[in-house]
Amino acid sequence: MKNLAFATITQLQDLLKNKEISAQELLTFYLDRFAKYDPAIGAALDVFDKDSIIAAAAKSGELAGIPGLLKDIIAEKGRSLTCASKILEGYKATYDATSTARLKDAGAYIVGRANCDEFAMGSSNETSAYKKVKNPWDHERVAGGSSGGSIAAVAAGLVPWAIGTDTGSSIRQPAAFCGVVGLKPTYGLVSRYGVTAYASSLDCVSVTARTVKDTAKVLSVIAGKDPKDATSLATEKKDYAATLDGAIKKGLKIGVVDAALHAEGMDPEIVQAIETAIAELKKLGARIENVELPAFEYGAATYFILSRAEAASNLARFDGVRYGMRAKTDDLFDMYSDTRRDGFGAEVKRRILIGNYVLSAGHADAFYVNAKKVQQRMRQEFIETFKKYDLLVLPTTPMPAFKFGAFDTDRLQMDLQDYFTCPINIAGLPAISMPCGFTKNNLPIGFQIVGSHLSEELICQTAHAYEQVTPWHTMHPAQYAE
Amino acid sequence: MIKVSREEILYIAKLSRIAIHEDEIESLVDDISQVLNYAARVQELAATEVQQPVKNINIFREDTIVQTDPQPLIAQAPQREEQYYVVPAVLDSEK
Numbered sequence: 153m154k155n156l157a158f159a160t161i162t163q164l165q166d167l168l169k170n171k172e173i174s175a176q177e178l179l180t181f182y183l184d185r186f187a188k189y190d191p192a193i194g195a196a197l198d199v200f201d202k203d204s205i206i207a208a209a210a211k212s213g214e215l216a217g218i219p220g221l222l223k224d225i226i227a228e229k230g231r232s233l234t235c236a237s238k239i240l241e242g243y244k245a246t247y248d249a250t251s252t253a254r255l256k257d258a259g260a261y262i263v264g265r266a267n268c269d270e271f272a273m274g275s276s277n278e279t280s281a282y283k284k285v286k287n288p289w290d291h292e293r294v295a296g297g298s299s300g301g302s303i304a305a306v307a308a309g310l311v312p313w314a315i316g317t318d319t320g321s322s323i324r325q326p327a328a329f330c331g332v333v334g335l336k337p338t339y340g341l342v343s344r345y346g347v348t349a350y351a352s353s354l355d356c357v358s359v360t361a362r363t364v365k366d367t368a369k370v371l372s373v374i375a376g377k378d379p380k381d382a383t384s385l386a387t388e389k390k391d392y393a394a395t396l397d398g399a400i401k402k403g404l405k406i407g408v409v410d411a412a413l414h415a416e417g418m419d420p421e422i423v424q425a426i427e428t429a430i431a432e433l434k435k436l437g438a439r440i441e442n443v444e445l446p447a448f449e450y451g452a453a454t455y456f457i458l459s460r461a462e463a464a465s466n467l468a469r470f471d472g473v474r475y476g477m478r479a480k481t482d483d484l485f486d487m488y489s490d491t492r493r494d495g496f497g498a499e500v501k502r503r504i505l506i507g508n509y510v511l512s513a514g515h516a517d518a519f520y521v522n523a524k525k526v527q528q529r530m531r532q533e534f535i536e537t538f539k540k541y542d543l544l545v546l547p548t549t550p551m552p553a554f555k556f557g558a559f560d561t562d563r564l565q566m567d568l569q570d571y572f573t574c575p576i577n578i579a580g581l582p583a584i585s586m587p588c589g590f591t592k593n594n595l596p597i598g599f600q601i602v603g604s605h606l607s608e609e610l611i612c613q614t615a616h617a618y619e620q621v622t623p624w625h626t627m628h629p630a631q632y633a634e
Numbered sequence: 635m636i637k638v639s640r641e642e643i644l645y646i647a648k649l650s651r652i653a654i655h656e657d658e659i660e661s662l663v664d665d666i667s668q669v670l671n672y673a674a675r676v677q678e679l680a681a682t683e684v685q686q687p688v689k690n691i692n693i694f695r696e697d698t699i700v701q702t703d704p705q706p707l708i709a710q711a712p713q714r715e716e717q718y719y720v721v722p723a724v725l726d727s728e729k
Binding site: 242243244246247379382383447450452453454456457464468471472473474475476477478481482483484485486487488489490492493496501502504505506508509510512518519521522523524525526528529563564567568 | 638642643646647648649650651652653654655662665666668669670672673674675676677678679680683684685686693695702706707710711712713719721722723724
């Protein structure tokens with residue numbers, strides 16, 4: 153059989169349609185790849201058996217027979233849901249998340265649960281209570297996080313698509329680290345129903361694939377209003393892949409956030425790759441101008457406060473009473489606090505403590521209330537900017553994938569990995585991270601294209617046009633080629 | 635410079651219902667102080683920003699009854715008796 157490891161969804165759909173391969177054979181092919189390669193990568197916490205995968209999916213639909221992976225914070229009925237945490241070990245979801253249900257209805261095969269940072273809190277996948285995800289391009293380096301398993305599986309050709317989430321960087325940063333596409337939609341475009349909450353006002357179900365078209369196809373299945381999530385937006389069902397014709401919008405005006413691109417600490421190889429990408433966009437016909445976003449530099453601080461505050465509230469429900477693990481003690485207070493001591497990892501505990509600190513009496517005004525004010529300013533600044541520009545270009549990360557343990561003694565620097573991505577969540581905007589080159593050490597580089605609220609079509613159209621004139625989406629880690 | 639005290643860490647940990655080992659406190663003081671010091675910069679920008687009233691709108695849906703079976707969830711409780719969750723005695727555990 154032809155090697156389909158890095159085939160696109162469109163190619164696979166053609167093969168299925170022309171009966172050159174059956175959906176079962178296709179599934180077996182990818183399951184074999186998991187068996188062969190994933191022990192070295194650690195992308196999946198669970199790979200399901202073939203029969204149960206097929207039984208869960210509708211027989212026809214937009215993604216019929218196309219295998220993919222779900223991040224282990226998204227519920228699939230009857231399957232384990234651990235959020236890569238010990239506190240939920242053994243817990244099985246009792247219902248489908250809306251995204252899960254829509255993917256199954258579209259005939260997609262959900263082959264397993266993707267590893268991630270514990271409760272999606274981390275930028276390296278090192279906080280997973282089960283195992284680390286290795287970067288398929290260099291096993292000594294992280295895949296990024298928190299959706300590291302989803303991304304690494306796609307980058308290594310174990311599946312053509314995967315679902316992750318993005319609260320501050322979690323689909324875009326690992327996508328940049330592993331050389332694939334990562335799309336964080338507008339807040340509210342995809343339902344959060346059935347997604348374990350980290351920071352509810354920022355969490356976005358997000359898509360990764362190796363091409364923009366594949367990403368758009370998966371987005372088309374999961375996007376749209378859901379009565380079960382009051383924050384989901386009243387949008388019509390749309391085919392986000394339909395408008396991808398290789399051209400960019402006539403007169404497209406792109407703002408380059410120059411202060412970000414040339415920020416202190418930016419890896420010069422990344423700056424160069426993004427400047428080359430900007431030149432490509434210019435060649436495609438875009439008008440490029442530098443743009444200033446003075447509030448942008450407050451994004452990470454705002455994110456640290458809001459995300460930790462919401463996490464502290466959301467994770468209060470894990471108390472040993474109803475599900476997951478429970479510490480053995482005769483005292484109720486000790487039962488709560490020992491369960492949470494033993495069940496949560498260090499990063500999750502730190503974030504809960506910070507969250508309750510910034511919400512506590514005497515500190516809430518200085519931190520939480522002020523962060524909400526800055527959020528308002530940042531949103532307004534983005535809205536004003538998008539009156540003059542169609543899209544913005546930003547780096548995704550200041551550096552390429554780093555080595556395991558690189559930030560063990562400087563956690564703030566780890567948190568600041570989200571510097572270029574989390575302001576986008578603060579403003580609820582859509583953004584895509586696109587591969588745009590490699591460092592001399594053969595590590596992938598990515599950049600972000602950011603749009604106004606609900607501009608996913610324009611973002612995908614532009615990113616797709618860029619992709620058609622660049623080779624990056626055709627390059628895959630050599631050791632997974634066979 | 636914000637330097638969170640040991641007492642504050644213990645107080646917040648109690649609010650958070652997370653038991654802390656004595657030997658963790660020092661590194662938590664450092665880690666949390668470092669993040670808060672960085673985060674405190676929001677005060678600069680917020681000083682010139684007047685918070686606008688939030689324009690929230692109610693999202694309603696029909697109040698329809700959907701039958702769900704609670705058993706698969708209750709069956710996963712660490713300790714249960716029929717359809718009840720069992721926890722250590724509440725009244726004798728004041729702390």
